[in-house]
Amino acid sequence: MGKSTPHVMAVASAGGHWIQLTRLSPAWRDCRVTYVTTNPDLRNMAKDVAAAAGVKQADFHSVADANRSRKFRLLLSLLQIAFVMLRQRPDVVITTGAAPGYFALRLGRLIKCRTVWVDSIANADELSLSGQMAGKHADLWLTQWEHLALPEGPEFHGAVV
Amino acid sequence: MIFLAVGTQLPFDRLARALDGWCAQTGRGREVFGQIGKMGPESFRPTHFEWQAQIAPDQFNTKMQQADVIVSHAGMGTIITALNLGKPLVIMARRAHLNEHRNDHQHGTVKRFREREGVFAVENEKELSDTLVKLLADGVEMQEERISRFADESLTNALHELIHKH
Numbered sequence: 595m596g597k598s599t600p601h602v603m604a605v606a607s608a609g610g611h612w613i614q615l616t617r618l619s620p621a622w623r624d625c626r627v628t629y630v631t632t633n634p635d636l637r638n639m640a641k642d643v644a645a646a647a648g649v650k651q652a653d654f655h656s657v658a659d660a661n662r663s664r665k666f667r668l669l670l671s672l673l674q675i676a677f678v679m680l681r682q683r684p685d686v687v688i689t690t691g692a693a694p695g696y697f698a699l700r701l702g703r704l705i706k707c708r709t710v711w712v713d714s715i716a717n718a719d720e721l722s723l724s725g726q727m728a729g730k731h732a733d734l735w736l737t738q739w740e741h742l743a744l745p746e747g748p749e750f751h752g753a754v755v
Numbered sequence: 756m757i758f759l760a761v762g763t764q765l766p767f768d769r770l771a772r773a774l775d776g777w778c779a780q781t782g783r784g785r786e787v788f789g790q791i792g793k794m795g796p797e798s799f800r801p802t803h804f805e806w807q808a809q810i811a812p813d814q815f816n817t818k819m820q821q822a823d824v825i826v827s828h829a830g831m832g833t834i835i836t837a838l839n840l841g842k843p844l845v846i847m848a849r850r851a852h853l854n855e856h857r858n859d860h861q862h863g864t865v866k867r868f869r870e871r872e873g874v875f876a877v878e879n880e881k882e883l884s885d886t887l888v889k890l891l892a893d894g895v896e897m898q899e900e901r902i903s904r905f906a907d908e909s910l911t912n913a914l915h916e917l918i919h920k921h
Contacts, residue, residue, distance in 0.1 A: 600918050600919065602918060608763055608812075609762060609763045609764070609830065609832045610762075610830050610831035610832035610833075610834075610835070612832070613831065613832045613835050613836065614831060614835070614906075617835070617904070617905050617906040618905075618906050618910070618911055618914060619905065619911075620905050620906075620908075620911040620915075621910075621911040621912075621914035621915045621918065622914075622915075622918060623915075625918060633763075633812065635811045635812045635813065636812050638812075638813065639812060639816075643904075646904060647905065685918075686917070686918050688914060708917060708918070708920070710914060710917060712910075712914075714831065715831055716830070716831045716860050716861070716863075716864055717860055717863070718860070718863040718864055718866070718867045719859075719860065719863035722860075733917065734913070734914070734917050736910075736913070738910075749913075751907075751909050751910050751912075751913035752906065752907030752908070752909035752910035752913070753906065753907055753910065754835070754906040754907070754910065755831075755834075755835050755838060755902055755906070
C-alpha cells in the first residue's frame with residue numbers, strides 16, 4: 595500500500611469500548627487499519643465491520659486485558675501493545691479506551707503518531723479517569739456528551755449512538 | 756426467549772437474583788438464558804434459568820438476535836447492540852455503594868438512555884417483574900427506528916479529517 599494511504603491503529607478493550615470503536619470505522623474507510631482489542635474471538639466482528647464500512651485493508655491483533663487492580667496484566671498488555679505498534683508502525687492511533695487504549699495512545703505519541711482519544715459514551719456525568727489522563731497527550735480529545743466539552747478540551751463532534 | 760447479559764467483567768448478583776425470582780414465580784415456564792459474569796465463591800448462582808459465566812462474542816450476538824426481550828446491566832455494549840437490533844431492553848445500573856462497580860457511571864447511563872424508545876430502567880425485582888409482564892403481555896414488537904450501524908457522521912468525519920490532515 596502506498597505511502598499516501600494512512601495506517602490507523604484502532605484500539606479498545608473488549609466489551610462496550612470495542613462496540614463503540616467498531617462504530618467509528620467509516621472514519622478510516624479509505625485507510626489501512628489495524629484493530630487491536632483484548633479478545634481474540636472478536637476477529638470476525640472486526641472483519642465484518644471493516645467490510646461494511648468499506649475499509650481498504652483491515653488487520654486484527656488481540657492483547658491482554660487489564661485494569662488498575664491487575665498490575666501484572668497491565669504490564670503484559672503494555673508490552674504486547676508496544677510489540678504490535680513497533681511492528682505495524684501506524685500513522686494514527688484512535689482509541690475509545692480503556693487501559694489498553696491509554697497505553698496505545700501514549701506509545702503512539704512516542705513514535706510520532708497522530709493520536710485521538712474518544713471518551714466512552716458511558717461517561718455521561720464526568721470524563722473517565724483514563725480519559726482525563728490521556729486527553730492532554732492526544733492531538734484530538736473528544737467527549738461524546740456536549741455538556742462535558744470545554745474550551746481547553748475535550749471537544750464534542752457527535753456520538754457513536 | 757429472555758436474554759440476561761451482565762457484561763464481560765463483574766458478576767451482578769442483584770440483577771441475576773431479581774430475574775431468578777421472576778422465573779421462580781411470575782415467569783414460570785418462560786425460556787430464559789443468562790450470561791452472569793465471572794463469579795466468586797460467594798456469588799449468586801441462579802437455579803431457575805439456564806446460565807453461563809461468559810459466552811463468546813458470536814454466541815452473544817446470536818442470543819441477542821434470538822431474544823424477545825433483553826435484560827442487562829447498564830453497559831454500553833449491550834445497550835448499543837439492543838438499539839441496533841431494535842429489541843426491547845430492560846436495564847439496571849450497577850451501583851458503587853453496593854460494590855457492583857468502581858463508580859456510578861452506569862447510573863448516569865441510565866438517566867440518559869431511559870428516554871430512548873424500547874429502553875426500560877428498573878431498580879429492583881418488583882420493577883423488573885412488572886416491566887417483563889407488561890412487555891410480554893403487550894406482545895413484544897420490534898422498534899420502528901433501529902439505529903444505524905455506525906456513529907454520527909459528524910463524529911466519523913471529524914476523525915477522518917484528523918487522519919488525513921497534512
